[in-house]
Amino acid sequence: MELEKAINERRSVRGYKKAPVSRETLEKVLKLATRAISAENTQPWEIAVLGGETLRNIAAANVQSFLAGEKPDLAESTFDGVYRQRRIGIGKKLFAAMDIAREDKEKRLWWSSRGFGFFDAPAAFIIYMDKSLGQESIFDIGCLAQNICLAAMEYGLGTCVEIQAVMYQQGLRRFLDIPEDKVPIMGVAIGYPDESFAANGVRSDRAELCENVRWYGFD
Numbered sequence: 001m002e003l004e005k006a007i008n009e010r011r012s013v014r015g016y017k018k019a020p021v022s023r024e025t026l027e028k029v030l031k032l033a034t035r036a037i038s039a040e041n042t043q044p045w046e047i048a049v050l051g052g053e054t055l056r057n058i059a060a061a062n063v064q065s066f067l068a069g070e071k072p073d074l075a076e077s078t079f080d081g082v083y084r085q086r087r088i089g090i091g092k093k094l095f096a097a098m099d100i101a102r103e104d105k106e107k108r109l110w111w112s113s114r115g116f117g118f119f120d121a122p123a124a125f126i127i128y129m130d131k132s133l134g135q136e137s138i139f140d141i142g143c144l145a146q147n148i149c150l151a152a153m154e155y156g157l158g159t160c161v162e163i164q165a166v167m168y169q170q171g172l173r174r175f176l177d178i179p180e181d182k183v184p185i186m187g188v189a190i191g192y193p194d195e196s197f198a199a200n201g202v203r204s205d206r207a208e209l210c211e212n213v214r215w216y217g218f219d
């Protein structure tokens with residue numbers, strides 16, 4: 001797939017076909033994605049690839065913790081100001097696509113729970129790193145995650161990067177062999193997109209460059 005097209009057409013996929021993704025295909029995605037840049041080529045990412053019963057068990061435990069109102073080990077950021085506005089912007093688009101009314105608490109809860117359940121994707125990655133590492137390494141993991149999202153498209157796959165996947169860290173540790181000196185940073189759901197799933201048709205907005213970019217030494 002052409003790079004410009006892939007970057008432009010990538011979107012978070014929150015509804016997947018049931019079709020499994022083969023280990024071979026996931027390996028191809030990871031092989032390509034791990035060409036990502038990293039500070040001093042440290043490649044700080046460690047990746048747990050989840051599928052089958054393990055994924056279903058983790059998804060079920062996550063959803064159960066969320067619906068029981070358990071306090072997550074890792075909280076979502078509270079975004080203020082312009083960040084809050086942008087967050088509300090994408091939320092409104094997704095709720096409109098899914099026909100979820102503002103006051104419909106039950107449906108909103110169901111929608112949130114889907115993220116904790118990896119959106120019923122047939123596979124997922126949990127990306128973790130050594131606790132001793134710092135800012136550069138978290139940045140590197142972001143670069144890897146973006147590469148995963150783009151590389152996946154080469155194989156007809158969709159993805160959703162998600163903090164919800166790693167918010168119940170102790171729950172993850174019950175199922176995965178993640179040593180205590182490592183910390184899960186982010187999850188990525190992956191699978192073949194269900195194009196009939198309304199939220200997958202949402203195109204997120206981007207600020208005009210003049211909002212975020214300052215030029216120095218240019219006319």
Ligand SMILES: Cc1cc2nc3c(=O)[nH]c(=O)nc-3n(C[C@H](O)[C@H](O)[C@H](O)COP(=O)(O)O)c2cc1C
Nearest residue numbers: 010011012014090115160161162163164165186204
């Ligand atoms: C660090 C990070 C964490 C995210 N966490 C979640 C999440 O927990 N649940 C979710 O539905 N989407 C999550 N997303 C997806 C974003 O909401 C999405 O990328 C953003 O709204 C832009 O939409 P797009 O990916 O379709 O362009 C996350 C994305 C990033 C980069």
